Amino acid sequence: FSITTNSAGALSRSSIVLGASKSKDKTISRSKWAAARGYGVAAVGTAVADDATIDAGLMTNAEGLEYVRLVNSKGDTADAYLYGGVVTSYVVGGQEYIAVRPDAKMDGSKPISGGLSHCWPQFGPGDIQQHGFARNVNWTVRSMTNNKVELEMAPSDYTKAMWDKSFLCVFTVTLEESKLATSMRVENTGAESFDFQAALHSYFTVSAIENLSIAGSFKGKEFLNKMVDGGTMQTEDRDEITISEEYDRVYMGVNDPVLKDSGIGKTVSDIIYFLTVCNTAGYKDTVLWNPYGNEGMGYNNFVCVESVKFDPVTLEGGASWTGDMSLVVGDL
Numbered sequence: 443f444s445i446t447t448n449s450a451g452a453l454s455r456s457s458i459v460l461g462a463s464k465s466k467d468k469t470i471s472r473s474k475w476a477a478a479r480g481y482g483v484a485a486v487g488t489a490v491a492d493d494a495t496i497d498a499g500l501m502t503n504a505e506g507l508e509y510v511r512l513v514n515s516k517g518d519t520a521d522a523y524l525y526g527g528v529v530t531s532y533v534v535g536g537q538e539y540i541a542v543r544p545d546a547k548m549d550g551s552k553p554i555s556g557g558l559s560h561c562w563p564q565f566g567p568g569d570i571q572q573h574g575f576a577r578n579v580n581w582t583v584r585s586m587t588n589n590k591v592e593l594e595m596a597p598s599d600y601t602k603a604m605w606d607k608s609f610l611c612v613f614t615v616t617l618e619e620s621k622l623a624t625s626m627r628v629e630n631t632g633a634e635s636f637d638f639q640a641a642l643h644s645y646f647t648v649s650a651i652e653n654l655s656i657a658g659s660f661k662g663k664e665f666l667n668k669m670v671d672g673g674t675m676q677t678e679d680r681d682e683i684t685i686s687e688e689y690d691r692v693y694m695g696v697n698d699p700v701l702k703d704s705g706i707g708k709t710v711s712d713i714i715y716f717l718t719v720c721n722t723a724g725y726k727d728t729v730l731w732n733p734y735g736n737e738g739m740g741y742n743n744f745v746c747v748e749s750v751k752f753d754p755v756t757l758e759g760g761a762s763w764t765g766d767m768s769l770v771v772g773d774l
């Protein structure tokens with residue numbers, strides 16, 4: 443591995459050089475770079491099959507926002523933005539599974555409309571701003587390696603003005619060989635308890651909304667249908683959900699959705715691609731959201747299948763809560 447400088451001269455990348463080693467100008471040691479940034483960086487030893495070079499590490503987008511690119515030994519990648527602590531990309535075998543809306547702002551002027559976006563400490567409307575503040579503050583890098591990053595968010599004057607609680611959030615993203623694992627840990631660093639809701643407002647790529655069905659334990663479950671009279675409880679009678687109108691539904695007690703897309707990457711007509719959302723801790727409910735018909739939002743190329751803790755968590759002083767969600771491509 444080597445650390446190189448980007449065109450602006452900032453120390454920001456580690457290159458995974460695959461196959462024969464390649465010499466690079468302006469390289470410094472990984473530990474020196476990490477020390478300069480104040481990061482804890484573990485030694486890593488991934489290697490990829492052929493002779494390609496894939497950059498991992500801290501990057502800056504065209505509009506000046508920083509993100510961390512993760513790379514695994516197979517050449518899969520994931521990107522996590524510091525602004526909002528949001529994962530905006532997960533590419534497996536050349537296929538992008540996470541969506542960012544075409545109308546998304548990537549310059550920090552508003553929350554990024556896409557990715558695995560945090561709704562914290564509130565989901566939806568309520569006492570503070572819609573979906574809370576985690577998605578529009580800058581998180582900091584606590585540690586990173588080529589395939590794992592820990593981002594953290596602590597109170598600031600901005601957050602205290604709307605929600606004056608003592609907390610620390612640590613969001614860990616790990617690009618494993620066969621999945622993308624995320625873990626959101628909320629710590630109550632004070633003595634007083636506080637309540638919060640949590641969600642990963644996940645946008646996934648679909649080839650076309652008509653090609654999508656969503657399996658899971660939906661049948662017989664109650665859901666809050668926000669599209670009916672501002673919010674009406676209904677009961678689902680289907681095993682698999684298909685979407686052909688605007689959706690904004692909170693499915694209570696459903697946390698095992700599997701997206702099936704009959705179009706993604708299709709080279710053979712009967713291939714169906716699966717993306718399994720594994721909610722293994724904390725997230726209990728699933729929100730389905732699609733602004734059907736809204737061309738400006740690009741409704742036909744994404745679906746939001748959100749991992750949610752809808753009923754508030756009460757966290758005592760000194761206690762912590764964890765929400766774990768992993769994405770697995772293909773059959774489990």
Ligand SMILES: O=P(O)(O)OC[C@H]1O[C@@H](O)[C@H](O)[C@@H](O)[C@@H]1O
Nearest residue numbers: 555566572573643690729731748
């Ligand atoms: O436009 P926002 O704030 O990113 O929210 C998008 C949607 O997010 C969903 O989770 C909500 O249920 C919807 O009501 C909302 O419209």
